[in-house]
Amino acid sequence: MNKKNVLIAVAAGVVLLFAGAGTALAVSANDNDGPLTGETLDRASNAAMAGVGPGTVTKAERNDDGGSAYDLELRLDDGRTVDVELNDAFDVVWVGDFDTDDSSNSSNSTSSSTPGATPSAEADTSAIAQAASERASAEAAALAAIGSGRVTDFDRDDDWNHLYEVEVTVDDGTDRDVDLDANFVVVSIDDVQQ
Numbered sequence: 001m002n003k004k005n006v007l008i009a010v011a012a013g014v015v016l017l018f019a020g021a022g023t024a025l026a027v028s029a030n031d032n033d034g035p036l037t038g039e040t041l042d043r044a045s046n047a048a049m050a051g052v053g054p055g056t057v058t059k060a061e062r063n064d065d066g067g068s069a070y071d072l073e074l075r076l077d078d079g080r081t082v083d084v085e086l087n088d089a090f091d092v093v094w095v096g097d098f099d100t101d102d103s104s105n106s107s108n109s110t111s112s113s114t115p116g117a118t119p120s121a122e123a124d125t126s127a128i129a130q131a132a133s134e135r136a137s138a139e140a141a142a143l144a145a146i147g148s149g150r151v152t153d154f155d156r157d158d159d160w161n162h163l164y165e166v167e168v169t170v171d172d173g174t175d176r177d178v179d180l181d182a183n184f185v186v187v188s189i190d191d192v193q194q
Contacts, residue, residue, distance in 0.1 A: 034061060035061055035062075036062060036070065036072075040062075043090050044090060045057045045060065047086055047090040047091070048074055048084040049074065050092075051084060051095065052074060052076065052082055052084055053077070053078075054077045055074040055075050055077050056075050057074055058074065058081075059071075059072065063085075068087060068094065069087050069088045070086040070087075070090070071086075072085075082095060082096070082128075083156070094131065094156060095128055095130075095131040096131040096134070096135060134156075134164075138164040138166055138180050138184055139151045141180055141184040141185070142166035142168055142180065142186070145186045146170060146178065148170060148171055149168040149169055149170040149171060149176070150168065150169055151166055151167070151168055152168065152175065153166070153167035154167075157179075161179070162181055162187050163180065163181055163182045164179070164180040164181075164184070165178070165180075176189060177189070177191070179191075
């Protein structure tokens with residue numbers, strides 16, 4: 001009888017061990033934050049460059065914040081830096097955060113001056129134009145909410161309560177942080193709900 005109890009206890013322990021390992025494996029499989037590697041990195045890089053043009057991927061991460069599935073940063077061959085967000089199917093869902101140090105390079109001249117431009121190059125221009133339009137709308141709404149000043153920083157975010165973050169430096173030199181939702185409605189100023 002003691003032998004039977006020992007065998008039952010050992011069997012129960014093995015079951016619990018495997019159940020714990022399975023739970024740990026399931027939890028780690030659902031942890032989507034972190035750098036991209038292997039085939040996923042290749043697919044995401046190719047999709048991002050197909051969306052915005054040739055360049056070098058400088059950062060590529062999974063995203064589990066409820067927005068895009070993959071976030072990449074690229075340095076385009078023309079020198080601009082751009083952020084590209086992809087969904088689970090590796091479709092470009094947003095392009096933004098251009099490094100605007102070289103304002104003489106517009107997105108339209110980049111694709112139209114490229115010899116042998118393809119239809120995807122025209123689609124690239126559309127995604128870039130949409131990102132620029134979103135940025136302009138967010139900045140205009142933030143400036144209207146503050147009253148005066150100049151935009152000194154812009155970020156697209158995927159927090160639960162806002163999509164855009166705009167920093168406005170007012171005339172006295174202080175910075176005001178304005179968060180806006182997807183419809184460019186101000187949801188907070190300096191972390192105070194509106």
